[in-house]
Amino acid sequence: MSHPDFHNGELPVAPSAINPNSKSFTPEGFKDTVTPREMTLEDIKITINDFKQAAKNAVEAGFDGVEIHSSNGYLFHQFFNGTSNHRKDQYGGSIENRARFFFEVLDAMKQVIPQENIGARFNPSLHNIFGMTMDKDTIPTFDYIIKRLSKEYNLAYLHLSEPFNDVSNVEFAEPHIAKRYRPMYDGTLMINAGFDKDSGNKVIENGDADLVSYATLYISNPDLVGRFRENVATAQPDKATFYTPGPEGYTTYEAKTRDLIPK
Numbered sequence: 001m002s003h004p005d006f007h008n009g010e011l012p013v014a015p016s017a018i019n020p021n022s023k024s025f026t027p028e029g030f031k032d033t034v035t036p037r038e039m040t041l042e043d044i045k046i047t048i049n050d051f052k053q054a055a056k057n058a059v060e061a062g063f064d065g066v067e068i069h070s071s072n073g074y075l076f077h078q079f080f081n082g083t084s085n086h087r088k089d090q091y092g093g094s095i096e097n098r099a100r101f102f103f104e105v106l107d108a109m110k111q112v113i114p115q116e117n118i119g120a121r122f123n124p125s126l127h128n129i130f131g132m133t134m135d136k137d138t139i140p141t142f143d144y145i146i147k148r149l150s151k152e153y154n155l156a157y158l159h160l161s162e163p164f165n166d167v168s169n170v171e172f173a174e175p176h177i178a179k180r181y182r183p184m185y186d187g188t189l190m191i192n193a194g195f196d197k198d199s200g201n202k203v204i205e206n207g208d209a210d211l212v213s214y215a216t217l218y219i220s221n222p223d224l225v226g227r228f229r230e231n232v233a234t235a236q237p238d239k240a241t242f243y244t245p246g247p248e249g250y251t252t253y254e255a256k257t258r259d260l261i262p263k
Protein backbone atom coordinates (compact mmCIF):
# COMPACT_ATOMS: atom_id res chain seq x y z
CA MET A 1 0.00 0.00 0.00
CA SER A 2 1.40 3.36 -0.97
CA HIS A 3 0.29 6.96 -0.70
CA PRO A 4 -2.18 8.16 -3.32
CA ASP A 5 -0.37 10.00 -6.12
CA PHE A 6 -2.76 12.85 -6.97
CA HIS A 7 -0.46 14.16 -9.68
CA ASN A 8 -0.85 10.92 -11.59
CA GLY A 9 -4.61 10.99 -11.41
CA GLU A 10 -5.12 8.91 -8.25
CA LEU A 11 -8.12 9.93 -6.20
CA PRO A 12 -7.74 11.89 -2.97
CA VAL A 13 -8.82 9.99 0.14
CA ALA A 14 -11.53 10.73 2.72
CA PRO A 15 -13.44 8.83 5.42
CA SER A 16 -16.15 7.99 2.85
CA ALA A 17 -16.49 8.24 -0.93
CA ILE A 18 -18.63 11.40 -0.81
CA ASN A 19 -18.01 14.46 -2.95
CA PRO A 20 -18.13 17.54 -0.67
CA ASN A 21 -19.33 19.52 -3.73
CA SER A 22 -16.97 22.32 -2.86
CA LYS A 23 -14.00 24.03 -4.48
CA SER A 24 -10.38 23.21 -3.93
CA PHE A 25 -7.48 25.59 -4.45
CA THR A 26 -4.89 24.33 -6.93
CA PRO A 27 -1.91 25.96 -8.68
CA GLU A 28 -4.30 26.46 -11.62
CA GLY A 29 -6.89 28.20 -9.44
CA PHE A 30 -10.05 26.85 -7.77
CA LYS A 31 -11.37 23.56 -9.10
CA ASP A 32 -14.50 21.53 -8.31
CA THR A 33 -13.89 18.77 -5.80
CA VAL A 34 -14.16 15.15 -6.93
CA THR A 35 -15.54 12.04 -5.27
CA PRO A 36 -12.69 10.76 -3.11
CA ARG A 37 -11.72 7.17 -2.36
CA GLU A 38 -12.80 5.80 1.05
CA MET A 39 -9.76 5.29 3.26
CA THR A 40 -8.98 1.68 4.09
CA LEU A 41 -7.78 0.72 7.57
CA GLU A 42 -4.33 0.45 6.02
CA ASP A 43 -4.62 4.05 4.69
CA ILE A 44 -5.54 5.20 8.19
CA LYS A 45 -2.53 3.42 9.69
CA ILE A 46 -0.23 4.97 7.08
CA THR A 47 -1.68 8.42 7.69
CA ILE A 48 -1.22 8.14 11.47
CA ASN A 49 2.40 7.29 10.82
CA ASP A 50 2.70 10.20 8.37
CA PHE A 51 1.63 12.64 11.08
CA LYS A 52 4.11 11.09 13.49
CA GLN A 53 6.87 11.40 10.90
CA ALA A 54 5.87 15.01 10.15
CA ALA A 55 6.13 15.88 13.86
CA LYS A 56 9.52 14.19 14.01
CA ASN A 57 10.67 16.14 10.96
CA ALA A 58 9.48 19.38 12.57
CA VAL A 59 11.47 18.66 15.73
CA GLU A 60 14.56 17.81 13.68
CA ALA A 61 14.12 21.02 11.70
CA GLY A 62 14.18 22.98 14.97
CA PHE A 63 10.52 23.89 15.43
CA ASP A 64 9.28 24.30 19.02
CA GLY A 65 5.84 22.87 18.37
CA VAL A 66 3.28 21.59 15.90
CA GLU A 67 -0.44 22.16 15.49
CA ILE A 68 -2.82 19.41 14.39
CA HIS A 69 -5.12 21.10 11.92
CA SER A 70 -8.29 19.20 12.81
CA SER A 71 -10.48 22.03 11.54
CA ASN A 72 -12.02 23.75 8.53
CA GLY A 73 -13.26 20.71 6.64
CA TYR A 74 -9.90 18.98 6.40
CA LEU A 75 -9.41 15.25 6.94
CA PHE A 76 -10.01 15.05 10.72
CA HIS A 77 -13.05 17.32 10.45
CA GLN A 78 -14.39 14.99 7.73
CA PHE A 79 -14.11 12.09 10.16
CA PHE A 80 -15.97 14.06 12.87
CA ASN A 81 -18.80 15.20 10.57
CA GLY A 82 -21.88 13.13 9.76
CA THR A 83 -22.19 14.33 6.15
CA SER A 84 -18.70 13.18 5.24
CA ASN A 85 -18.28 10.13 7.47
CA HIS A 86 -20.61 7.21 6.67
CA ARG A 87 -18.20 4.54 7.86
CA LYS A 88 -19.47 1.41 9.54
CA ASP A 89 -16.19 0.42 11.17
CA GLN A 90 -14.44 1.64 14.34
CA TYR A 91 -13.88 5.06 12.71
CA GLY A 92 -17.57 5.88 12.07
CA GLY A 93 -20.99 5.78 13.66
CA SER A 94 -20.59 6.75 17.31
CA ILE A 95 -19.03 10.00 18.46
CA GLU A 96 -16.17 8.11 20.05
CA ASN A 97 -15.52 6.29 16.77
CA ARG A 98 -15.52 9.48 14.71
CA ALA A 99 -12.98 11.04 17.07
CA ARG A 100 -10.77 7.93 17.13
CA PHE A 101 -8.55 8.85 14.16
CA PHE A 102 -7.71 12.24 15.69
CA PHE A 103 -6.79 10.74 19.07
CA GLU A 104 -4.73 7.98 17.44
CA VAL A 105 -2.78 10.62 15.54
CA LEU A 106 -2.29 12.71 18.68
CA ASP A 107 -1.11 9.67 20.64
CA ALA A 108 1.36 8.77 17.87
CA MET A 109 2.70 12.33 17.71
CA LYS A 110 3.15 12.41 21.49
CA GLN A 111 5.75 9.70 21.09
CA VAL A 112 8.03 12.03 19.14
CA ILE A 113 7.25 15.50 20.53
CA PRO A 114 6.08 16.36 24.06
CA GLN A 115 2.32 16.90 24.13
CA GLU A 116 2.98 20.27 25.82
CA ASN A 117 4.37 21.32 22.42
CA ILE A 118 1.34 20.18 20.39
CA GLY A 119 -1.71 22.34 19.67
CA ALA A 120 -5.01 21.25 18.10
CA ARG A 121 -7.39 23.34 16.01
CA PHE A 122 -11.18 22.91 15.66
CA ASN A 123 -14.05 24.80 14.02
CA PRO A 124 -17.14 23.28 15.68
CA SER A 125 -19.83 25.43 14.00
CA LEU A 126 -18.57 25.20 10.41
CA HIS A 127 -21.75 24.90 8.40
CA ASN A 128 -22.33 24.79 4.62
CA ILE A 129 -18.66 25.56 4.05
CA PHE A 130 -16.00 23.13 2.75
CA GLY A 131 -18.61 20.36 2.53
CA MET A 132 -19.43 20.37 6.26
CA THR A 133 -23.07 20.30 7.40
CA MET A 134 -24.00 20.41 11.06
CA ASP A 135 -26.35 17.81 12.53
CA LYS A 136 -27.49 16.83 16.02
CA ASP A 137 -24.22 15.01 16.72
CA THR A 138 -21.86 17.80 15.59
CA ILE A 139 -21.62 19.90 18.75
CA PRO A 140 -21.75 16.82 21.04
CA THR A 141 -18.79 15.45 19.03
CA PHE A 142 -16.71 18.57 19.71
CA ASP A 143 -17.86 18.59 23.35
CA TYR A 144 -16.58 15.02 23.67
CA ILE A 145 -13.23 15.80 22.01
CA ILE A 146 -12.61 19.00 23.96
CA LYS A 147 -13.59 17.53 27.33
CA ARG A 148 -11.35 14.57 26.68
CA LEU A 149 -8.45 16.83 25.68
CA SER A 150 -8.99 18.77 28.89
CA LYS A 151 -9.11 15.71 31.12
CA GLU A 152 -6.59 13.35 29.57
CA TYR A 153 -4.05 15.59 27.84
CA ASN A 154 -1.88 18.60 28.53
CA LEU A 155 -1.55 20.25 25.13
CA ALA A 156 0.20 23.55 24.38
CA TYR A 157 -3.19 25.02 23.49
CA LEU A 158 -6.63 24.37 22.09
CA HIS A 159 -7.26 26.58 19.03
CA LEU A 160 -10.93 27.21 18.25
CA SER A 161 -12.74 29.29 15.64
CA GLU A 162 -15.94 31.22 16.11
CA PRO A 163 -18.38 30.41 13.26
CA PHE A 164 -17.17 31.51 9.81
CA ASN A 165 -20.71 32.51 8.78
CA ASP A 166 -23.92 33.54 10.54
CA VAL A 167 -25.25 30.38 12.20
CA SER A 168 -27.72 32.07 14.55
CA ASN A 169 -30.62 30.41 12.70
CA VAL A 170 -28.89 27.12 11.98
CA GLU A 171 -30.34 24.21 13.89
CA PHE A 172 -27.73 22.38 16.00
CA ALA A 173 -25.14 25.18 15.67
CA GLU A 174 -23.40 26.86 18.59
CA PRO A 175 -22.98 30.57 17.77
CA HIS A 176 -20.69 31.33 20.75
CA ILE A 177 -17.72 29.00 20.62
CA ALA A 178 -15.34 30.60 23.15
CA LYS A 179 -18.16 31.01 25.67
CA ARG A 180 -19.25 27.40 25.29
CA TYR A 181 -15.82 25.80 25.45
CA ARG A 182 -14.03 27.97 28.01
CA PRO A 183 -15.74 26.18 30.92
CA MET A 184 -15.08 22.76 29.33
CA TYR A 185 -11.35 23.24 28.78
CA ASP A 186 -8.86 23.71 31.60
CA GLY A 187 -5.76 24.44 29.50
CA THR A 188 -4.76 27.36 27.28
CA LEU A 189 -7.56 28.33 24.90
CA MET A 190 -6.83 30.27 21.69
CA ILE A 191 -9.71 31.81 19.76
CA ASN A 192 -9.86 32.79 16.09
CA ALA A 193 -12.02 34.41 13.44
CA GLY A 194 -12.97 38.01 12.91
CA PHE A 195 -10.98 39.64 15.70
CA ASP A 196 -9.21 43.00 15.64
CA LYS A 197 -7.16 44.54 18.45
CA ASP A 198 -10.13 45.75 20.50
CA SER A 199 -12.34 42.69 20.16
CA GLY A 200 -9.29 40.49 20.76
CA ASN A 201 -8.46 42.30 23.98
CA LYS A 202 -12.10 42.12 25.02
CA VAL A 203 -12.43 38.34 24.62
CA ILE A 204 -9.36 37.93 26.83
CA GLU A 205 -10.56 40.47 29.42
CA ASN A 206 -13.93 38.68 29.54
CA GLY A 207 -12.10 35.48 30.40
CA ASP A 208 -13.45 33.61 27.36
CA ALA A 209 -9.98 32.88 25.91
CA ASP A 210 -6.30 33.13 26.80
CA LEU A 211 -4.95 33.89 23.31
CA VAL A 212 -6.29 35.29 20.03
CA SER A 213 -5.05 34.26 16.59
CA TYR A 214 -5.20 36.55 13.56
CA ALA A 215 -5.13 35.56 9.91
CA THR A 216 -6.53 38.25 7.62
CA LEU A 217 -4.98 41.15 9.54
CA TYR A 218 -1.61 39.43 9.58
CA ILE A 219 -1.67 39.17 5.79
CA SER A 220 -1.88 42.94 5.34
CA ASN A 221 0.15 43.90 8.43
CA PRO A 222 3.40 41.94 8.57
CA ASP A 223 4.21 43.90 11.77
CA LEU A 224 0.80 43.31 13.35
CA VAL A 225 2.15 42.98 16.89
CA GLY A 226 4.06 46.26 16.59
CA ARG A 227 0.97 48.02 15.25
CA PHE A 228 -1.14 46.76 18.13
CA ARG A 229 1.50 47.71 20.68
CA GLU A 230 2.20 51.16 19.25
CA ASN A 231 -1.42 51.94 18.33
CA VAL A 232 -0.62 52.28 14.63
CA ALA A 233 -3.67 51.89 12.35
CA THR A 234 -3.87 48.51 10.62
CA ALA A 235 -4.06 48.17 6.83
CA GLN A 236 -6.93 46.26 5.24
CA PRO A 237 -5.98 43.44 2.87
CA ASP A 238 -6.71 43.45 -0.85
CA LYS A 239 -9.03 40.45 -1.06
CA ALA A 240 -8.52 40.23 -4.83
CA THR A 241 -5.04 38.89 -4.12
CA PHE A 242 -6.24 36.11 -1.78
CA TYR A 243 -5.62 32.66 -3.23
CA THR A 244 -3.53 33.95 -6.11
CA PRO A 245 -0.02 32.82 -7.05
CA GLY A 246 2.98 35.20 -6.99
CA PRO A 247 4.24 37.70 -4.43
CA GLU A 248 1.42 40.26 -4.86
CA GLY A 249 -0.66 40.30 -1.69
CA TYR A 250 1.86 38.20 0.25
CA THR A 251 5.10 40.14 0.56
CA THR A 252 3.90 43.48 -0.79
CA TYR A 253 2.43 44.94 2.41
CA GLU A 254 4.43 47.48 4.32
CA ALA A 255 5.69 47.32 7.90
CA LYS A 256 5.29 50.61 9.75
CA THR A 257 6.78 49.69 13.10
CA ARG A 258 10.08 48.27 14.20
CA ASP A 259 8.61 44.78 14.56
CA LEU A 260 9.73 43.89 11.09
CA ILE A 261 13.03 44.79 9.53
CA PRO A 262 12.26 46.99 6.46
CA LYS A 263 13.13 45.52 3.08
Ligand SMILES: Cc1cc2nc3c(=O)[nH]c(=O)nc-3n(C[C@H](O)[C@H](O)[C@H](O)COP(=O)(O)O)c2cc1C
Residues within 6 Å of the ligand: 071, 072, 161, 192, 193, 194, 195, 213, 214, 215, 216, 217, 242, 243
Ligand atom coordinates in the same frame (compact mmCIF):
# COMPACT_ATOMS: atom_id res chain seq x y z
C1 LIG B 1 -6.24 34.24 2.20
C2 LIG B 1 -6.63 33.26 3.28
C3 LIG B 1 -6.27 31.94 3.17
C4 LIG B 1 -6.62 31.03 4.15
N1 LIG B 1 -6.26 29.73 4.00
C5 LIG B 1 -6.60 28.84 4.93
C6 LIG B 1 -6.22 27.49 4.78
O1 LIG B 1 -5.54 27.11 3.82
N2 LIG B 1 -6.61 26.63 5.74
C7 LIG B 1 -7.35 27.03 6.81
O2 LIG B 1 -7.68 26.19 7.64
N3 LIG B 1 -7.71 28.29 6.99
C8 LIG B 1 -7.36 29.21 6.09
N4 LIG B 1 -7.76 30.51 6.25
C9 LIG B 1 -8.61 30.86 7.40
C10 LIG B 1 -7.82 31.41 8.55
O3 LIG B 1 -7.02 30.38 9.13
C11 LIG B 1 -8.75 31.97 9.64
O4 LIG B 1 -9.42 30.94 10.31
C12 LIG B 1 -9.79 32.93 9.10
O5 LIG B 1 -9.22 33.84 8.16
C13 LIG B 1 -10.46 33.72 10.23
O6 LIG B 1 -9.54 34.46 10.99
P1 LIG B 1 -9.30 36.04 10.71
O7 LIG B 1 -10.66 36.70 10.88
O8 LIG B 1 -8.31 36.50 11.73
O9 LIG B 1 -8.83 36.19 9.31
C14 LIG B 1 -7.37 31.45 5.28
C15 LIG B 1 -7.74 32.80 5.40
C16 LIG B 1 -7.37 33.71 4.41
C17 LIG B 1 -7.79 35.16 4.59
